[in-house]
Amino acid sequence: MTGRIRSSISVGLAVVLCGVAAAAIPAAAHAVQEADDPPWRWSEARVFEAVNRVRAGRDLNPDSWPDGGRVAVLLSFDVDNETVWLRNGDTNVGGLSQGEYGSRVALGRIIDLLDEYGIAASFFGPALSFTLAPHQIDMIQASGRHEIGVHGWIHERNATLPRDEEERLLRMAIERLTELMGERPVGYRAPSWNFSDSTLDLLLEMDFLYDSSLMADDRPYEINQNGEPTGLVELPVDWILDDAPLFNPLGDRYSNPREVLEVYKDEFDVAYEEGTMFLLTMHPHYIGHRSRIVILRELIEHMRTKPGVWFGTHREAVEWVRARAGMP
Secondary structure: OOOOOOOHHHHHHHHHHHHOOHHHOOOOOOOOOOOOOOHHHOOHHHHHHHHHOOEEEEEOOOOOEHHHEOEEEEEEEEOOOOHHHHOOOOOOHHHHHHHHHHHHHHHHHHHHHHHHHOOOOEEEEOHHHHHHOOHHHHHHHOOOOOEEEEOOOOOOOHHHOOHHHHHHHHHHHHHHHHHHHOOOOOEEOOOOOOOOOOHHHHHHHOOOOEEOOOOOOOOOEEEEEOOEEEEEEEOOOOHHHEHHHHHOOOOOOOOOHHHHHHHHHHHHHHHHHHOOEEEEEEOHHHHOOHHHHHHHHHHHHHHHOOOOEEEOOHHHHHHHHHHHHOOO
16 A cells, blocks of 8 residues: 555565566556657557557447436445455555455445445455455345446456466456356456456456446446447546545545545536436445445435436446447
8 A cells, every 4th residue: 555665575475476476577568668669759540559449439328327317326345455455465464454344344334324225336346355255245245236346356457467367367356256156247347447458358258248447438338449349338437436545544645534525426416417427436444434434324315315316236237228229
């Protein structure tokens, strides 16, 4: 995490975890260019090629949402827990205990709040997070309302990995979650909200229904690859609507939760006026603390004052927009 000093031992452990050594990771094709290849000398064709590799395609926002809803509210929780530290080989007890809070205390508070209002939500987690605390699966699945999606194996930085390593970890994550859940997950959220040059190909090869990692819109859209539609639906995210950067008291962007609540309300109100979508990303080990779960409750209460607000899972939203768009 930001502000932590990691020892050389921790760095060495990162090599062991998942077998990925930083020295073995080749520079990605989208990495910063060398000094002898500055981007201001690129041809326009090269710029277009780079930009069009993964691009927003057609707008998939429907005329209305299920139950005649005017706006879709998609609450999502990234169940990272200890993997925030483990992905860097950081095994300090204090950090891991902060991660454990997510599974031991916070997730229960979140589930209880959602149950109180009968709200469905989506949970994305690294497979190792659920492996360390498998009771989380039972908690999430108990109501029959919620969805669980893939969020990597150990919250690896997928955008830095060579294709074979990214593929190996993704297949491991799918296999483990399928084993724990009793069904195959259909949604993907990149561990660091970024794609490598291989990620989209892998998602298509592995038949994911949707992705929720990119930021090209406030509305659902179809992802294009090299100018061609892929059939993969994107439910876009944004750092404005993520609790992690703003709720970490050790971070340099920390904000008072009450001030963040006003941002969330404003974002929702405009989404309601536009008749589009409000997608919020949260993390149990942040939002599940007492002073934070209070603002989630207040946000839900604010949303419920308006008619025509539909709360659903990411999967339900994607199946709805696909059907309205005539996608198979």
